[in-house]
């Protein structure tokens with residue numbers, strides 16, 4: 001590997017290689033057809049839950065973030081994720097849904113979002129999984145989802161996506177500055193790989209849920225998931 005490629009860039013390249021090696025989606029209808037209102041409510045509920053959780057667990061990291069620059073950047077991110085939750089809730093309210101209190105995540109989503117992302121022994125482990133692997137997956141998913149949703153939700157995504165790019169830049173800054181020795185880089189790489197696996201399990205769970213709700217056929221390709 002060229003020395004001009006940073007450790008962060010090499011991880012992004014590895015993730016893109018793993019993504020490219022996934023089975024093809026065969027151009028199936030599930031991603032390409034517009035979402036029904038029912039599926040849109042499901043997807044927005046998932047997204048609202050995810051954004052709320054992100055604000056909560058990143059907020060908890062702040063009490064244990066000794067790096068001053070990382071502290072300030074993550075504090076900004078908490079505000080962003082809180083606003084993303086609010087934007088998703090407004091999109092749900094336009095559809096008559098005022099709360100996600102009775103919405104239940106799939107077990108794979110709890111393992112990925114409620115258990116895995118909040119874990120991590122230090123700042124580099126945390127941002128490796130959430131800000132690097134997770135936000136990259138989310139941005140890929142948003143680009144695909146945008147073609148399937150009505151204009152008001154496209155506007156919602158257009159407000160969120162630039163912030164998620166900022167959160168990936170936070171990972172870039174922190175990982176290249178603080179993951180410098182072999183042990184640190186090994187731990188970061190493990191967090192990235194495990195996140196990728198949990199995200200794929202999350203996508204399969206989403207498809208299964210849509211089949212159960214009568215919103216997809218079991219042979220449909222697995223849709224993109226935010227992460």
Ligand SMILES: [Fe+2]
Nearest residue numbers: 051080081084
């Ligand atoms: Fe977000």
Ligand SMILES: [Fe+2]
Nearest residue numbers: 135163164167
């Ligand atoms: Fe984010």
